[in-house]
Amino acid sequence: MKMDGKKIKLFLVDDDAMYLKLLEIEFLQHADFTIDTFATGELCIANLSNDPDVIILDYYLDGVDKNAINGIETLDKIKSYNPALPVVMLSSQDKIEVAIDCMHHKASDYIVKSETAFVRLQKTITTIFSYKKMEKQLNWYMDRM
Amino acid sequence: MERTKSHDSQYASSLIEASLDPLIALNIDGKITDMNQAKVNITGVGRKMLMGSNFYDYFTEPQKARDVYTEVFAKGYITDLPLTFRHTNGKLTDVLFNGSVYRDNKGKILGAVVVARDMSRQKWALELQVANKELAFQNEEKIKRSAANKELEAVSNSLKLASQYSLSLIEASRDPLIVISPEGKITDMNEALVNTTGLSRMELKGTDFLDYFTEPQKAREVYQEVFAKGSLADSPLTLRHKNGDLTDVLFNGSVYKDDFGKILGVVVVARDITEQKRVAKDLMEAIVFAELAVTIAEEAKIKAESSTLIAETAVKAKQQFLSNMSHEIRTPMNAIIGFTKVLLKSDTSPKQKEYLQAIKMSGDALIVLINDILDLAKVDAGKMIFEQTPFKLEASITAMLHLFEPKIREKNIALLKEFDKQIPVVLLGDPVRLHQIILNLLSNAVKFTNKGEIKVGMRLLKEDEKSVTIEFSVRDTGIGITENKLNKIFENFQQASSGTSRIYGGTGLGLAIVKQLVEAQNGTVNVKSKIDEGSTFGFILNFLKTKALAEFESNLLEVDSEIKNVSVLVVEDIALNQLLMKTLLDEFGFTCEIASNGKIALEKMKVKSYDIILMDLQMPEMNGFETTDYIRNTLHSNIPIFALTADVTTVDLDKCKAVGMDDYIAKPVDEKILYSKIVSSVKKSRLGGEISKEEIPIAPTIKYTDLSYLIQRTKANPVLIMEMIFLYIEQTPSLVNVMKQSWKERDWSSLYAAVHKMIPSFAIMGISADFEDMAKKVQDFAKNQQQSDGISNMVNEIDNVCTKACEELKIDLNRYKNIE
Secondary structure, X not given: OOEOOXXXXXEEEOOOHHHHHHHHHHHHHOOOEEEEEEOOHHHHHXXXXXXXXXXXXXXXXXXXXXXXXXXXXXXXXXXXXXXXXXXXXXXXXXXXXXXXXXXXXXXXXXXXXOOOHHHHHHHHHHHHHHHHHHHHHHHHHHHHO | OHHHHHHHHHHHHHHHHHOOXXXXXXXXXXXXXXXXXXXXXXXXXXXXXXXXXXXXHHEOOHHHHHHHHHHHHHHOEEEEEEEEEEOOOOOEEEEEEEEEEEEOOOOOEEEEEEEEEEOXXXXXXXXXXXXXXXXXXXXXXXXXXXXXXXXXXHOHHHHHXXXXXXXXXXXXXXXXXXXXXXXXXXXXXXHHHHHHHOOOHHHHOOOEHHHHEOOHHHHHHHHHHHHHHOEEEEEEEEEEOOOOOEEEEEEEEEEEEOOOOOEEEEEEEEEEOHHHHHHHHXXXXXXXXXXXXXXXXXXXXXXXXXXXXXXXXXXXXXXXXXXXXXXXXXXXXXXXXXXXXXXXXXXXXXXXXXXXXXXXXXXXXXXXXXXXXXXXXXXXXXXXXXXOEEEEHHHHHHHHHHOOHHHHHHHOOEEEEEEOOOOOOEEEEOHHHHHHHHHHXXXXXXXXXXXXXXXXXXXXXXXXXXXXXXXXEEEXXXXXXXXXXXXXXXXXXXXXXXXXXXXXXXXXXXXXXXXXXXXXOOOEEEEEEEOOOEEEEEEEEEEEEOOOOOOOOXXXXXXXXXXXXXXXXXXXXXXXXXXXXXXXXXXXXXXXXXXXXXXXXXXXXHHXXXXXXXXXXXXXXXXXXXXXXXXXXXXXXXXXXXXXXXXXXHHHHHHHHHHOOOEEEEOOOOHHHHHHHHHHHHHHHHHHOOOOHHHOOOOOOOOOOOOHHHHHHHOOOHHHHHHHHHHHHHHHHHHHHHHHHHHHOOOHHHHHHHHHHHHHHHHHOOOOHHHHHHHHHHHHHHHHOOOOOOHHHHHHHHXXXXXXXXXXXXXXXXXXXXXX
């Protein structure tokens, strides 16, 4: 899963400290990632300059802290900062409305928090990068044509 | 011849009259037959009256006076017999009597002549002048009389007698009497002069009067003056004895003339004042010495006072120094021990662990020593204050004995307790200090006993309405103490033998502290011992009786395994102490949060509830007293608050109690005390307060959590597992609180958020999916507020399961810590 010989830089954003930690543990065990974790959307946006390769973003960030910006708002800000930056949305809600909402806001994917979430995340990330690679190659060929 | 006789007689009479000392002639019957003017003056009775009267009538003690003349006649003479003359006007004169008998030619005693020497110098001087005047007058009188008696001159015998009699009078005088010719040659003298100069009469006669004085020039002036003026009074001169002895005299003199007024010579009486001078000198010396002595005494007093002051300052300085040093040593020692503990918990090799243990043990020993020294200094300074709190003696001692159980088991000896059931259950006294005393004695007993048993006994000695006297004893079957060391072991830094500390360790302060603590409470200590058989240390203390119940059951409650899940808020500004407290509390399995000052603590209290607060007193922003005051009076919370204090003085403790703190814990914190105090307090408040639902026992065999998912996910990495568990324990209680709160307040969005956030954790911690479903139902309800049936129960169920899960996980967490 290497990209240009570099480790993939991952941003994990969740206000649930435990889930965040668990994710981090999971990803770190695949030593291919460097991981930054953020408890809020604000913190994540503030650190976009660190140039993450992928962001995994919780949908429901304004649960306990009412003043915090929610996942969709964070997603919008990330996309306005860099539209090409892939963002995978996470939610404990398996709801079609939420999924559609995320897609409308240009999320790369939407994954429900569950036992299988990590596996799916891994798969999604792999897909994203292979998609990106394909896109790159396509562009290269298009340029040639 | 006739003429000479008459002349002699007159001349003798002059001499007699010139004497200032009373001269009295007595017959054998004690009647006065003649006297000089001095006698008249001293008695105030006229010559006529005196003549023929009884000699002893003029004294204060007639009987004694009678003895005087009887003695004169019996012995022939008397010397220096003290008597007192009474003047007719009542004036008393102390005199010394000298006397001798005089005889006729055939040696028959005719009478006695006594001279009374006036002892009072002042009076003597005065009367000397009087006498001098009298002398001149008397001379004329005598001359007249002798002229009138010319016809009688034929009676040469009588004259001769008179002459002899006069001479006797002269000779009786102890003052040198000298007759000098106008040329300055001595013509006659009495025996006194012979004695004073050491020369015989023959040698003296015809020699120059001036030769016998140390200052001849002055002597010449003296006698020239006599010739010039006719008389002289009190001229000081010094007579020289031939052996060199000097005699200070006062000269009185007057000229005497023949019948035709021609000056024949001078009669001088030299009064010996050596004695007076000596007395005066002695007196002066005595005065000087006395003054000197007073000066010396005053100097000594000042010295003593200043030494006392210096000593007092030194003692004070010593105590201050000890106190300061102990304090200064304790702070870095805390760091050393604290960080050693932290290191011990980290990943270390067995060898390193061993070294760290050694550091910790040495540090602990040092802290004990410093505390001992501080205690001693406190007792010395009288700063040791003994509390009077009601406590249960037996329970308190029993609890304390538990502390020794590991040691006892390790050494395989028995620890027995003999408690006199007559002792009242609750007593008034200082249980902490009592513990300290018994603890010291027991530590010794355990230290020195390798087989057999140790017996702690309490016996009621005396009981009256107000108080009881109890004898405590600690008997061991240890190595014993030799008799000659028994009285030394209670002294500071003393051990039974110099080798003791090498083999058994210890500083030798333990028993000194025991003695000081007991005696400061008016008790007594004693010891009996037999070498190789064991020792018995005993002490006797008085306790007041009380009807009050023991407020705090005991500071050293037995370890209660049921108390878990205690959350402690530590309010402490020093980072080092924060870390230490956290380490200790983590060790107990308590959760612990740190606030750096009172303000932060109050903010924390708003968000989360705690079981107990440990409060430092000195902090920036808001100190311990202010914070406690706020908690009690503004928040109206009864949460137990323990003061953490380094310097346990009564002032601070009173202040702590006054402001509403429940107890205090002295720094450096003793783990056991900290644990037992927290546990007993939490237990009490939990029992006293509402019996919360989680306390209702649910079959304890059911485990709510299952770490297999976590282990699988983390590949059994203990650090990651611990991190996860820690996060759960940290996050869940507040989420549960928000859930309950928002359910009560119908704050659906908060309820939703809280439950929503909780949901993933059920699976992570392996909590039954039933609860996750419940949580989801609550979440759904919170979203659309439909089907509220059973939601209340679900909230309670979730609360319950989360609390239980937290408890279980805490145990797991500690287990992992220990494994690590």
